[in-house]
Amino acid sequence: MVFSQRFQHLVRVNEPLAPLTWLQIGGEAKYFAEPHTLEEAQGLVAExxxxxxxxxxxxxxxxxxxxxxxxxxxxxxxxxxxxATIETTASGLLAGGGAKLSHVISKSVGAGLAGLEYLAGIPGTIGGAVVGNAAVKNGDVGSRVHRVKAINSAGELVELQRDALQFGFRRSNLDDLIVVEVELTLEPTPADTLVRRMQAAWIVKRAAQPASGTRTLQAFIEPDGGSIGEALEAADLKGYSSGEVSLSSQFPGFLLVGGDATSEQVIELIQKVQRSVEASTGVQLQSQVRIW
Ligand SMILES: Cc1cc2nc3c(=O)[nH]c(=O)nc-3n(C[C@H](O)[C@H](O)[C@H](O)COP(=O)(O)OP(=O)(O)OC[C@H]3O[C@@H](n4cnc5c(N)ncnc54)[C@H](O)[C@@H]3O)c2cc1C
Structure with missing residues (x-):
């Protein structure tokens, strides 16, 4: 074991990652750890x-x-x-990077704090949401982020205030950091109003994506000024499948995997669809999925 005595009980070797992903495919992490404290996380990164x-x-x-x-x-x-803690503050919420986005949204709605309820139905953690600036048509998470605490590659804790943070469409300037705490600025609003907004957002979202538990990914994001559905239809790729990997014909932009599909088959399908759509429509379909 290459890690010091201090971390040996924490670090697992050759840990399968597939069960920890929505697609349930892929290989192992040489080393894997779930730190219990911020200090442990920093120490592991430093080592x-x-x-x-x-x-x-x-x-x-x-x-x-x-x-x-x-x-x-x-x-x-x-x-x-x-x-993964979530606390209210004078002006919003403070969440640990590992907190589920759905829990952060529920907490904000319950506390009568507006600004996140539109994001109901987006899977993942608040850390993942902030790094990738998770968004729906009505808004993004980035516009609510006031301050971020993160671990840099040396294991040091850094703090980024609003003016040092940059958010674009499904991206941020936090890619090289590990986000461990996010402070969100939200507006006081009656909780029953927020519950209604959250339920409405959730109904819209649920109707637009495969059910929770499905082995799926949002492979493509809406092209500027166009629609994925139209682009796929124009390229005659609606519902296209290759082996056990297919594009959802019901939910444009999502792909589904079954059986013993491999990650390479998924990547190949994404690239093939991008090439074919561009060749037949000129549209460059973007994918924000991270490939490890
Ligand atoms: C059914 C479905 C529907 C979806 N709908 C939407 C949608 O409407 N809008 C939208 O924006 N996205 C959507 N997504 C994509 C996805 O849910 C978001 O990108 C989500 O924010 C990813 O969070 P995660 O915790 O799962 O990140 P992961 O998939 O675990 O990681 C994604 C990337 O973020 C990095 N990351 C994660 N956490 C941290 C952290 N704490 N610090 C630093 N880096 C971190 C990882 O290293 C990786 O590079 C959808 C996905 C699915 C499967």
């Missing part, structure tokens, strides 16, 4: 850095494809309670 071991953060696995070869480094997950 990995000293030993030139690459580090990645796995949230809820709803936006990644892990290659069959797995990841030759340390994968951290922040699901332990101390790293």
């Amino acid at each position: 990995a850095n000293q030993k030139s071991i690459p580090v990645r953060l796995l949230g809820d696995g709803s936006n990644i494809i892990v290659r069959s070869a797995g990841f030759e480094g340390l994968v951290l997950n922040l699901s332990n309670a101390a790293l």
Whole structure:
């Protein structure tokens, strides 16, 4: 074991990542740990850095494809309670990076704090949502982020205030950091109004994506000024399938996997669809899925 005595009880070797992802496919992490405290998380990153071991953060696995070869480094997950807390503040909420986005939304609605209820139905953690600026048509999470605490590659804790944060369409400037705490600014609003908004958002979202528990990914995002459904139809790719990987014909942009499909088959299908759509319509379909 390359990690010091201090971390040996925490680090698991050759940990399968497939069960931790929505697609349920992919290889192993050479090293895997679920730190119990911020100090442990920082210490693990610092040690990995000293030993030139690459580090990645796995949230809820709803936006990644892990290659069959797995990841030759340390994968951290922040699901332990101390790293997934959610508290109200004078102006909004403070959430640990590992907190589920759905729990953060429920807490905000229950506390009568508006701004996140439109995001109901997006899977994943608040850390994943902030790093990828999770969004629906009515808004994104980035516009609500006031401050972020994160661990840098040396294991140091850094704090980014609003003016140092950049959010674009499904992206941020936080890619090289591990987000451990997010402060959100929200507006006081009667809770019953928010419950209604959240339920409405959830109904719309549920009707537009495969049911929870399905082995699925949002493979493509809406092209600028166009629609994925139209682009796929124009390229004659609606419901296209290759082996056990298929595009959902009901939910444009989502792909589904079955049986023993491999990550490479999923990646191949995404690339083939992008090439074919561009060749027949000129539209460049973007994918925000992270490939490990
Ligand atoms: C059915 C379905 C519907 C979806 N609908 C939407 C939608 O409407 N809008 C939308 O924006 N997205 C949507 N997504 C995509 C996905 O849910 C979001 O991208 C989500 O925010 C990913 O969070 P996660 O915790 O699952 O991240 P993961 O998939 O675990 O990781 C994704 C990336 O974020 C990084 N990451 C995760 N947590 C952290 C952290 N704490 N610090 C640093 N990096 C981190 C990972 O390293 C990885 O690079 C959907 C996905 C599915 C399967």
